[in-house]
Amino acid sequence: MKKYGVLLIGAGHIGLEHLMDIYYREDVRVIAVADSDAERAREAALRSGAACFGTDYRPFLLRDDVDIVIIATYTRSHLSILRDCLAAGKHVLCEKPIAVSLDEGRELVRLVKNAKTKVLIAHILRHNASYKKIKELISEGKIGKPTLLRMTQNHHALNWERYLRLMEDCSPVVDCGVHYFDIAEWLTGEKITEVSGFGTRTQPDAPRDNYALVNFKMSDGCSGYYEVGWGETLRSANEKEFIGTEGRITLEMRDRRMQDTEEGDLITVYTKDGRKYEVLNLPTVYKNMYAQLEVLIDMIETGAPGEPTIDDVWRAFSVANAAVQSIEDRRPVSVDEFISKQ
Numbered sequence: 001m002k003k004y005g006v007l008l009i010g011a012g013h014i015g016l017e018h019l020m021d022i023y024y025r026e027d028v029r030v031i032a033v034a035d036s037d038a039e040r041a042r043e044a045a046l047r048s049g050a051a052c053f054g055t056d057y058r059p060f061l062l063r064d065d066v067d068i069v070i071i072a073t074y075t076r077s078h079l080s081i082l083r084d085c086l087a088a089g090k091h092v093l094c095e096k097p098i099a100v101s102l103d104e105g106r107e108l109v110r111l112v113k114n115a116k117t118k119v120l121i122a123h124i125l126r127h128n129a130s131y132k133k134i135k136e137l138i139s140e141g142k143i144g145k146p147t148l149l150r151m152t153q154n155h156h157a158l159n160w161e162r163y164l165r166l167m168e169d170c171s172p173v174v175d176c177g178v179h180y181f182d183i184a185e186w187l188t189g190e191k192i193t194e195v196s197g198f199g200t201r202t203q204p205d206a207p208r209d210n211y212a213l214v215n216f217k218m219s220d221g222c223s224g225y226y227e228v229g230w231g232e233t234l235r236s237a238n239e240k241e242f243i244g245t246e247g248r249i250t251l252e253m254r255d256r257r258m259q260d261t262e263e264g265d266l267i268t269v270y271t272k273d274g275r276k277y278e279v280l281n282l283p284t285v286y287k288n289m290y291a292q293l294e295v296l297i298d299m300i301e302t303g304a305p306g307e308p309t310i311d312d313v314w315r316a317f318s319v320a321n322a323a324v325q326s327i328e329d330r331r332p333v334s335v336d337e338f339i340s341k342q
């Protein structure tokens with residue numbers, strides 16, 4: 001079995017989540033960690049057994065034993081770092097969102113499509129067992145035709161400094177929304193055609209709206225909403241419900257459960273016919289970083305398409321940016337018109 005040499009760039013919140021889930025795996029060896037903060041790089045290298053660390057990632061790109069680079073830095077730097085990695089002939093797992101503007105995002109997609117190596121964008125929910133199960137249930141017709149998608153993802157931002165840094169680069173509607181606009185299209189196989197949102201600041205030090213509610217319409221008439229909030233006074237709320245003509249699927253995270261005796265998240269399927277409830281308690285790792293990396297390794301070894309593909313990523317990114325435009329203009333925005341006008 002080949003052992004893939006990994007370089008992590010950005011050893012912050014999500015960088016460490018990547019590292020801690022992959023460093024001990026049979027087919028992975030962490031070679032180096034780079035972070036602009038020298039102490040963070042040193043500590044992460046120590047924790048993952050990496051022999052090399054530093055504040056500049058570029059010398060590590062020259063190493064032959066680095067096969068894969070994980071980019072987990074601020075969004076504003078994804079494009080330039082990805083460009084350097086591809087020029088050095090490395091495969092890349094790059095955090096979402098891809099960029100801070102539609103133009104930069106388009107350039108990143110162009111680079112990925114022309115690359116000789118493989119690039120996977122980290123849409124982690126695609127690798128989550130609960131969401132995979134929900135996709136399977138919807139495809140089997142368990143709830144009939146999906147008609148309404150309700151998705152709330154609010155964070156009680158205890159580490160407010162980190163959220164302030166994230167909001168310097170983009171709105172939470174883009175940062176977090178790319179996951180959920182992608183999920184809506186992935187679960188239903190339909191496209192989001194129109195978005196309409198409003199946003200507000202719940203605290204004055206937020207550099208932009210830290211709360212938003214986005215309604216969307218899909219190509220087959222299905223509707224939905226995505227609610228996102230990051231704030232020190234907001235309550236954590238992580239509720240997802242997918243409603244169809246024949247039933248509904250509810251996904252509750254483990255902190256909402258009466259008894260937290262299993263690792264899993266709780267899926268409840270209600271079927272109208274017979275008024276039946278079915279409860280699935282799946283062993284689910286919320287952020288399955290290793291499963292995600294395995295998808296990239298599969299792309300390298302077999303040429304499999306990404307999960308999601310770069311076209312799916314572009315789609316979710318475009319919808320999220322259209323939603324921000326809709327909030328700014330206070331009017332509904334057609335996603336296709338928005339993309340073609342840019």
Ligand SMILES: NC(=O)c1ccc[n+]([C@@H]2O[C@H](COP(=O)([O-])OP(=O)(O)OC[C@H]3O[C@@H](n4cnc5c(N)ncnc54)[C@H](O)[C@@H]3O)[C@@H](O)[C@H]2O)c1
Binds near residue numbers: 010287
């Ligand atoms: N997939 C997910 O679920 C998820 C969750 C959180 C964050 N993210 C994304 O991951 C990225 C990082 O977010 P975070 O919350 O981990 O931020 P963070 O502030 O916790 O960490 C970012 C780290 O990158 C380092 N860094 C920045 N620029 C660098 C550079 N040029 N070279 C080397 N190091 C550099 C910083 O010093 C910091 O340690 C963002 O794009 C964010 O949207 C994804």
